[in-house]
Amino acid sequence: MRYQDHKPALILLADGTIFHGKSVGNVEGTTFGEVCFNTGMTGYQEIFTDPSYFGQIMVTTNAHIGNYGTFSDDVESDDIKIAGLVCRNFSYNFSRQRSDMSLEQFLKENNLLSISNVDTRALVAYIRDNGAMNAVISTRVNEIDALKKELAEVPTMAGLELASKVSTKEPYFIGEKDAKYKIAALDIGVKKNILRNLAKRDCYVKVFPYNSTYEEMSKFNPDGYFLSNGPGDPEPLKDAIILAKIIIEKNKPLFGICLGHQVIGLAIGVSTYKMHNGHRGINHPIKNLTSGKGEITSQNHGFAINIEEAENHPDIEVTHRHLNDNTIAGLKHKSKNCFSVQYHPEASPGPNDATYLFDDFITLIENSKPVTA
Structure with a gap:
């Protein structure tokens, strides 16, 4: 199918801007979320x-999306978590030896509304300058006023608790039962590759699960x-x-990544x-x-x-800095067995x-x- 034969669609931002x-795939529909790139x-x-992307409309800055298809092992959870996709050029044909499905089919099986042929360079520049905000993507291109009213009812990301939407409902195990170490992991949106x-x-x-107590987790007798x-x-967690x-x-060994890093900061007393x-x-x-070395990292927060x-907290040592904006990318507790980072070491972009x-x-x-005698 030629692009010109596809149904018209749009992305409407909370401030009224339209792309x-x-x-x-000629799919009809409407979806809401916070737009980010x-x-x-x-x-x-x-x-x-x-x-971590649950509830967000993803704008991809790479000009071509779908060109290498999808592979069943290349997933970080059981299904698609983004609210919608916006891209420049969508590749209906793909080429990769181990791919087992096209991205089009993958999106259809997960009921994800996606739009292409958007001027994503202009859209990303606009978000960069004006900040992340709620948006709607839709094929209802002649119902702008109605879409604006519906979008106004969508809660903003600030103050929004979403961990309960993505966390496991029941505990489960990863790894070998006779492994040397036992780890109790709180799932507030965990990626498979971390595990x-x-x-x-x-x-x-x-x-x-996300709301598990220390008493419940400590029964596992984790290291x-x-x-x-x-x-x-x-903050709502x-x-x-x-x-x-x-x-x-209790000075138990504790490691946090991304949202877990932020939770640890809040627990220590930093907003x-x-x-x-x-x-x-x-x-x-x-x-x-600590080492003075640079790291190329994957981030999503x-x-x-x-x-x-x-910096002024007596119990915190800042261990990592983001070199673009000097934000805190890692910390450790000065007197407890606790550290965390704001980025994703399991994603291996460095690699x-x-x-x-x-x-x-x-x-x-x-x-x-x-120490035992």
């Missing part, structure tokens, strides 16, 4: 299935605790914040804030302040830890610049074990 395009040249399938990285380091991981990535505002406080007070745009891409430069509060963090977690566990 026009075409419906991918990712600068990665590859990895679209991992992005679309990342629970695979832990299992690869001889860990038997029990994954718990360490992990707080996952995830979507939404960290009261149960997770209380859990992190207890783990820190978070919604960023103008957030960081979303696979080429974000980070400096490890719209909230961050307050810089001034963290292995940051995978040492999983090894650091194992070292923390080893060093925290009581």
